[in-house]
Amino acid sequence: MALTSTLAFLLATAIVLRLTLFRRRSAVEQVPGPPSSSWLYGNLLDISVCNSWGEHEFEWQRRYGAVYRVKGCFGTNRLMVSDPQALQHILTSSTFSRTPNVQHAATALFGQDSVISVKGVPLSDMTLYLILKNFRVMAGDDHRRARAVMNPAFSSGAMRRLVPLFERTAAMLTSELEESLLSTSQVDMSPALVRATMSAISQAVFGCSLQDLGADLVENHSDLYATFGPRTRANVLLDTLMHYIPLSPEMFNLILPPNVSSALGTSHRLTHELGTRMLKERVRAREKGLEVGSEDGDLFGTFLNSEMSEKGKYFLEKDEIVAQTAVLLLAGQDTTSNSLAFGLRELAKHPQFQKELREEIHSSPLGGGGGSGAAYDSLPLLNAFIKETLRLWPAEPLAESMAVEDTFLPLKFPITLTTGEQITKLPVKKGQLATIAIGSYQRSEAIWGADAQEFRPRRWLDDGELNKAGELPHIGPYANLLTFFAGPRTCLGWRFAVVEMQVLLSELVSKFSFSLPEDDEILPRHAVTLMPLMPSGKKGSPMRVSRVL
Ligand code: HEM
Numbered sequence: 001m002a003l004t005s006t007l008a009f010l011l012a013t014a015i016v017l018r019l020t021l022f023r024r025r026s027a028v029e030q031v032p033g034p035p036s037s038s039w040l041y042g043n044l045l046d047i048s049v050c051n052s053w054g055e056h057e058f059e060w061q062r063r064y065g066a067v068y069r070v071k072g073c074f075g076t077n078r079l080m081v082s083d084p085q086a087l088q089h090i091l092t093s094s095t096f097s098r099t100p101n102v103q104h105a106a107t108a109l110f111g112q113d114s115v116i117s118v119k120g121v122p123l124s125d126m127t128l129y130l131i132l133k134n135f136r137v138m139a140g141d142d143h144r145r146a147r148a149v150m151n152p153a154f155s156s157g158a159m160r161r162l163v164p165l166f167e168r169t170a171a172m173l174t175s176e177l178e179e180s181l182l183s184t185s186q187v188d189m190s191p192a193l194v195r196a197t198m199s200a201i202s203q204a205v206f207g208c209s210l211q212d213l214g215a216d217l218v219e220n221h222s223d224l225y226a227t228f229g230p231r232t233r234a235n236v237l238l239d240t241l242m243h244y245i246p247l248s249p250e251m252f253n254l255i256l257p258p259n260v261s262s263a264l265g266t267s268h269r270l271t272h273e274l275g276t277r278m279l280k281e282r283v284r285a286r287e288k289g290l291e292v293g294s295e296d297g298d299l300f301g302t303f304l305n306s307e308m309s310e311k312g313k314y315f316l317e318k319d320e321i322v323a324q325t326a327v328l329l330l331a332g333q334d335t336t337s338n339s340l341a342f343g344l345r346e347l348a349k350h351p352q353f354q355k356e357l358r359e360e361i362h363s364s365p366l367g368g369g370g371g372s373g374a375a376y377d378s379l380p381l382l383n384a385f386i387k388e389t390l391r392l393w394p395a396e397p398l399a400e401s402m403a404v405e406d407t408f409l410p411l412k413f414p415i416t417l418t419t420g421e422q423i424t425k426l427p428v429k430k431g432q433l434a435t436i437a438i439g440s441y442q443r444s445e446a447i448w449g450a451d452a453q454e455f456r457p458r459r460w461l462d463d464g465e466l467n468k469a470g471e472l473p474h475i476g477p478y479a480n481l482l483t484f485f486a487g488p489r490t491c492l493g494w495r496f497a498v499v500e501m502q503v504l505l506s507e508l509v510s511k512f513s514f515s516l517p518e519d520d521e522i523l524p525r526h527a528v529t530l531m532p533l534m535p536s537g538k539k540g541s542p543m544r545v546s547r548v549l
Pocket residue numbers: 115116117147201327328331332333335336339394395396399483484485488489490491492493494496497
């Protein structure tokens with residue numbers, strides 16, 4: 001034990017010396033930014049261990065601009081990036097990639113063969129990849145292969161076919177709220193929304209109900225992000241050291257707190273059992289000559305069909321299909337339910353808009369119950385509301401990336417270095433850390449106007465402002481937002497999320513009215529995802545709810 005501690009101490013000291021004494025000089029040192037709060041943590045505690053997401057970040061962005069420098073642990077320099085051109089470069093070029101700690105976290109949460117954890121192939125290795133691909137020996141780019149198999153299941157046509165399924169989920173949510181309202185007028189919307197989004201995913205992907213998932217899995221997944229997410233001082237230090245010490249996923253799991261690794265272990269076991277059961281059922285059905293991967297759901301079955309396709313160059317092996325179970329269940333559940341919770345809170349704070357939205361829904365064909373995808377798309381206030389919610393409350397407001405080679409960051413908004421020089425391209429060295437500040441990009445006054453911090457859905461209906469956004473590089477799959485990320489790692493389920501939000505919000509707003517309790521003390525906290533947090537430290541969003549119809 002004494003030897004291990006001494007070795008760990010010597011290694012940590014060597015890393016700190018390497019970071020402080022032998023640091024490669026870089027232009028990033030001349031980028032203005034806030035003073036460091038401490039040598040040990042730099043500004044990182046202000047960013048990731050703060051009470052309320054953005055409490056320092058938005059002020060820094062106003063003061064220092066769209067690209068500024070913050071201090072990391074041991075006096076290192078990091079970039080906070082909300083400049084659209086620089087973001088586009090980071091997210092779409094092969095000169096940046098995820099940091100090791102983010103890669104480890106993805107593997108720990110979703111398993112190492114899930115689409116979100118498998119790695120892509122660098123452009124320099126593409127020729128070899130293309131040769132291997134034609135022989136169907138595609139060890140090289142597992143990420144591209146998984147996306148090629150999974151993308152069609154999430155196409156816009158496939159998502160429109162899910163509208164009736166989402167409407168059944170919405171009706172279930174209504175019944176649940178009505179039942180709660182028999183005994184109270186104040187309802188915590190978070191658990192209700194978690195159950196609804198989990199139910200929609202399990203129906204759509206696996207063709208099974210919440211009950212079929214099993215009570216243990218439902219309970220485990222309802223809180224997994226909240227258990228895994230919260231950042232501590234120790235995490236901040238470990239994340240930094242992890243950039244320099246190569247860790248295997250197993251070693252990473254060893255340094256997790258016992259409650260977190262136990263919750264993750266349970267999730268892996270239960271999702272593996274579920275995926276294996278679902279796969280077996282579909283293999284058996286196919287052996288009997290039945291069709292799997294039906295048109296109105298069961299996206300899982302469509303992955304199996306890829307394995308059979310003779311001409312198809314892209315396929316997933318059976319164990320790789322099972323390995324997608326956790327990510328499919330988890331990635332779209334917390335993100336969508338928290339976005340819905342933040343959206344309902346905005347409606348509660350803006351009663352006039354809530355009333356106008358309800359009138360729009362009541363006077364549309366949806367008012368009579370039931371609609372098609374096109375009917376939901378044709379409601380201007382509803383869609384403006386969804387865009388504004390996703391702009392202000394991105395589920396992943398911060399993401400870390402690292403330059404994998406010396407490169408330049410192109411800038412839409414020039415910056416003035418501490419030397420007085422104005423630049424439109426910032427040179428960065430291999431290993432430079434850059435935070436993709438999605439939340440800051442989406443609240444940037446330079447992009448969205450002086451009221452960027454305010455909830456004003458009508459900005460999406462205002463031609464002038466949309467044209468302004470049109471002058472910017474086109475990033476993200478939806479509304480020039482980065483809420484669903486961009487580039488090769490763009491959210492697989494973004495259309496699923498948008499259609500689901502359209503349907504659930506139409507139902508909720510048409511049938512219920514929402515306001516905030518007088519003692520509302522919810523804060524937005526970033527812990528893997530952005531979530532509404534109660535003073536007790538638990539995720540939750542209590543609201544006063546009443547029936548309007
Ligand atoms: C409002 C709802 C949602 C938001 C804001 C959201 C956001 C994101 C973001 C930011 C990423 C990139 C993560 C990273 O690499 O750092 C991502 C990836 C992903 N999302 Fe979503 N998501 C949502 C809903 C969904 C849904 C409903 C599903 C599936 C049913 C889904 C499935 C995935 C998957 C599989 C990935 C990994 C993609 C890859 O690495 O290629 N998401 N999502």
